[in-house]
Amino acid sequence: MPASEGSTHPPRRAVIAAVPAVLAAATVLDGCTSSPGHQPKTYRFFTSHQAAVVEDATARIAPGPADDPAEAGHPGAREAGVTGYIDTMLAAFSHGEGQPPRIFAGGPWSNRHTSGPDLMARFVPLDPLATVAWRTRITAWQDQYKKGIAALDKLAGGDFTRASHIKQDKILAAKSVSQFTSLLFEHTIEGLYASPEYGGNRGLAGWKDIAFPGDIQPRGYTPDEVERSDGHDPVQDTGIVADVLKLLGAL
Amino acid sequence: MTKAIVIGSGAGGSFAAMVLAQAGWRVTVFEKGPNHFTNLAGPGPFGTSFGNDSLAMIVRNYPGPDPEVFPRTWRPNDSAPAHYTGSVDELPQGVGGGTVHWDAKVPRFWDIDFQQHSALGPVTGADIADWPFTYQEIAPYYDEVEHLIGVQGDVTKLPDIVRKHAPRTHQYPMPPGPQMRSSLAVAAGAAALGLHPFPFPMAANSVSGYNGQHACNNCGFCSSFGCPVVARPSALVPLRQALRTGRVRLVPETMVTRVTLAGNKATGVSWVTMTGQGPVAGTETADVVVMAASAIETVRLALLSQFPDRSGRLGRRLMLHAFIDGSAIFLDERMHAHRGRSVTQCAEDAVDPDYPGARAFAKAHGLPYLRGGLMELGGSQDPISEAQSYQTLLGFVRASKPFGTEFKQLMRSSVLRDRLAGCSLIGHDLPYLTHTVTLDPTVKDVFGLPVARVTWSAGPHEQVAQQFWIPKLKQMMKQAGAGVALAVPATLNSGGVPTGNHVMGGMMMGTSPATSVTDGYGRVHGLDNVYVADGSVFVTSGAHNPTNTIMAVALRNMRHLAGS
Numbered sequence: 001m002p003a004s005e006g007s008t009h010p011p012r013r014a015v016i017a018a019v020p021a022v023l024a025a026a027t028v029l030d031g032c033t034s035s036p037g038h039q040p041k042t043y044r045f046f047t048s049h050q051a052a053v054v055e056d057a058t059a060r061i062a063p064g065p066a067d068d069p070a071e072a073g074h075p076g077a078r079e080a081g082v083t084g085y086i087d088t089m090l091a092a093f094s095h096g097e098g099q100p101p102r103i104f105a106g107g108p109w110s111n112r113h114t115s116g117p118d119l120m121a122r123f124v125p126l127d128p129l130a131t132v133a134w135r136t137r138i139t140a141w142q143d144q145y146k147k148g149i150a151a152l153d154k155l156a157g158g159d160f161t162r163a164s165h166i167k168q169d170k171i172l173a174a175k176s177v178s179q180f181t182s183l184l185f186e187h188t189i190e191g192l193y194a195s196p197e198y199g200g201n202r203g204l205a206g207w208k209d210i211a212f213p214g215d216i217q218p219r220g221y222t223p224d225e226v227e228r229s230d231g232h233d234p235v236q237d238t239g240i241v242a243d244v245l246k247l248l249g250a251l
Numbered sequence: 252m253t254k255a256i257v258i259g260s261g262a263g264g265s266f267a268a269m270v271l272a273q274a275g276w277r278v279t280v281f282e283k284g285p286n287h288f289t290n291l292a293g294p295g296p297f298g299t300s301f302g303n304d305s306l307a308m309i310v311r312n313y314p315g316p317d318p319e320v321f322p323r324t325w326r327p328n329d330s331a332p333a334h335y336t337g338s339v340d341e342l343p344q345g346v347g348g349g350t351v352h353w354d355a356k357v358p359r360f361w362d363i364d365f366q367q368h369s370a371l372g373p374v375t376g377a378d379i380a381d382w383p384f385t386y387q388e389i390a391p392y393y394d395e396v397e398h399l400i401g402v403q404g405d406v407t408k409l410p411d412i413v414r415k416h417a418p419r420t421h422q423y424p425m426p427p428g429p430q431m432r433s434s435l436a437v438a439a440g441a442a443a444l445g446l447h448p449f450p451f452p453m454a455a456n457s458v459s460g461y462n463g464q465h466a467c468n469n470c471g472f473c474s475s476f477g478c479p480v481v482a483r484p485s486a487l488v489p490l491r492q493a494l495r496t497g498r499v500r501l502v503p504e505t506m507v508t509r510v511t512l513a514g515n516k517a518t519g520v521s522w523v524t525m526t527g528q529g530p531v532a533g534t535e536t537a538d539v540v541v542m543a544a545s546a547i548e549t550v551r552l553a554l555l556s557q558f559p560d561r562s563g564r565l566g567r568r569l570m571l572h573a574f575i576d577g578s579a580i581f582l583d584e585r586m587h588a589h590r591g592r593s594v595t596q597c598a599e600d601a602v603d604p605d606y607p608g609a610r611a612f613a614k615a616h617g618l619p620y621l622r623g624g625l626m627e628l629g630g631s632q633d634p635i636s637e638a639q640s641y642q643t644l645l646g647f648v649r650a651s652k653p654f655g656t657e658f659k660q661l662m663r664s665s666v667l668r669d670r671l672a673g674c675s676l677i678g679h680d681l682p683y684l685t686h687t688v689t690l691d692p693t694v695k696d697v698f699g700l701p702v703a704r705v706t707w708s709a710g711p712h713e714q715v716a717q718q719f720w721i722p723k724l725k726q727m728m729k730q731a732g733a734g735v736a737l738a739v740p741a742t743l744n745s746g747g748v749p750t751g752n753h754v755m756g757g758m759m760m761g762t763s764p765a766t767s768v769t770d771g772y773g774r775v776h777g778l779d780n781v782y783v784a785d786g787s788v789f790v791t792s793g794a795h796n797p798t799n800t801i802m803a804v805a806l807r808n809m810r811h812l813a814g815s
Binding site: 068104109124127173198211216227229234 | 307
């Protein structure tokens with residue numbers, strides 16, 4: 001499409017299947033604490049124990065192969081680096097002198113499906129009002145994490161990470177921590193499916209598991225890709241999928 | 252040289268600035284939010300910090316306003332104080348206003364919308380009135396807006412009902428771009444039901460070079476997203492023309508807090524901006540003040556400025572559209588709605604009060620008529636929004652363990668994203684004196700000013716129209732081959748808080764100061780030099796995306812003001 005014809009646009013590749021080839025490049029980020037395939041060794045906000053609790057808890061919310069044999073081949077929160085995402089967010093204002101807070105990735109594109117620099121890796125400086133708003137919000141989240149992690153530990157008799165999976169599930173489902181579990185779930189979702197510049201979705205693990213190509217500029221899609229049918233592809237409507245469809249169908 | 256202050260740089264304010272500056276006026280444009288663009292005043296293409304970034308745009312609210320510093324409150328009716336504080340039908344706060352994140356759909360209101368009282372008669376309990384002009388008078392301004400901002404569409408594909416009620420003499424400036432699979436699938440269902448779908452007119456370049464901008468490349472991040480290639484320049488086109496006169500000063504990150512009045516004249520405005528050291532306030536004088544902060548914020552500013560209100564209608568008749576959210580779930584095919592321009596087909600059959608059966612249904616429910624609205628056929632949501640939907644649903648179907656492997660199974664099934672084709676209906680919203688914007692008595696913004704309190708819920712007409720059209724939407728989706736078809740009032744998904752980003756009314760135009768807030772050209776009754784150029788002047792809500800109508804009305808009224 002003609003958007004790539006402008007002199008400011010780098011050349012684009014022809015096929016969306018170029019995703020795997022650029023995985024490594026996509027996760028080498030400007031000043032990011034994480035590196036492909038490994039959890040960051042140090043955290044900016046969490047203590048190592050707090051990070052371990054968050055990692056185990058988010059892995060119960062979105063399990064990967066290490067957490068549930070049924071998820072073999074399907075990376076989860078642990079593999080996608082969700083804990084790193086949350087730590088990056090809670091320390092958004094502590095990424096170094098002169099560094100914009102890690103709230104809004106820049107634009108206009110990452111070049112994930114093309115070649116060229118990742119322009120989303122440069123964060124946008126916050127204006128003074130946004131700074132007020134985000135300092136307030138992040139301070140509140142920091143407090144909720146400190147208290148929430150302590151509450152999970154307490155329900156586990158001291159250390160959440162030493163509880164069995166079944167016990168961990170029960171704790172996360174407990175009424176007394178439901179608000180914190182809900183917050184953890186929201187942030188797990190973001191760490192899995194937000195752009196990797198924010199510190200999660202490592203190696204595009206979250207997107208690949210759901211066959212989502214993510215941001216596509218400046219390549220875009222061809223008219224044929226927009227209009228065509230991708231063909232017969234029936235859903236496995238058993239178990240939870242069937243139950244959800246039944247509920248939706250009854251609305 | 253006449254000096255004007257324009258408050259807001261969105262759909263209305265950008266046109267006001269252009270018309271007044273081109274007439275030789277000096278103009279200061281105050282914009283509450285930041286500028287996410289570069290090179291607006293210069294020649295050639297311009298850039299943006301917007302990207303295909305769901306976290307920034309959907310979750311973290313990059314387009315603003317941030318409810319942490321600029322909340323609103325909401326209540327369904329005026330029998331109790333507001334019980335909700337947060338985002339209420341917010342439009343983006345920044346240079347370009349709501350047009351930075353819209354998916355730029357530009358259907359026209361119908362002739363009967365501008366003459367709703369004389370064409371359709373009164374409705375008990377509602378405040379139906381005619382606009383101070385007809386469709387025939389506004390049509391050339393629609394043409395001019397379409398030509399200026401660049402619209403794709405095909406006049407030969409418009410169905411008879413649209414040609415009849417919104418006749419046009421010109422072909423669209425650009426042909427329609429490719430049609431999304433999800434839109435075509437649902438459009439087939441619509442056609443099978445006897446409806447008349449057609450390519451949705453849209454203010455996005457389908458050819459490269461229009462306005463010097465790139466063509467849309469169908470990246471899929473359209474509605475709710477800033478366009479990374481600026482193929483949808485919208486209000487920035489007139490704003491750039493305004494800036495290029497050399498007579499316009501654009502002041503972002505600055506909120507007007509009061510229009511200062513002396514008797515029946517405005518002398519200028521008071522403003523405030525936030526700095527790293529705290530708020531800094533100031534004033535600026537002008538000969539004319541044009542308010543274009545969007546319906547809810549313009550009313551708030553009028554109330555903060557203690558405008559006269561002889562008609563008792565200032566802040567009343569707020570219209571937000573009573574949306575129906577429809578979802579067609581295809582169990583045998585992935586519809587890949589992440590490729591395309593959010594939605595590319597629409598149907599206007601449900602806008603018609605004379606749709607077969609509608610009059611009888613209305614009569615059986617004590618109404619003279621009912622109107623649904625434009626149906627947006629196709630489109631879906633992003634993975635983060637999809638995942639949030641499953642988080643909610645798991646709370647219902649797996650209360651004892653609402654997370655885990657089953658969450659990931661749902662994500663891979665993608666019944667609420669890749670297999671989804673949306674079908675929303677933009678429900679016509681009658682004007683009621685009880686639907687209002689007032690100043691909240693307790694909640695303040697970051698600067699200590701009372702926030703807007705919205706009082707709105709679907710009225711009697713809207714509820715009956717939903718009862719009539721929801722089964723038809725479901726039938727249409729089933730005809731399209733959807734395995735599961737659901738359609739519910741959008742407020743059911745939001746706990747009652749209005750959604751949809753279509754805000755109109757509060758400063759209605761009219762010829763009599765006894766029954767309207769602004770005159771036939773948007774001048775505030777009782778004030779000699781204060782004009783309104785946004786959706787707050789609307790008299791009725793149409794049943795369509797309202798932004799190009801905001802632009803056309805602003806163009807007409809500002810031409811009158813400038814004498815051009």
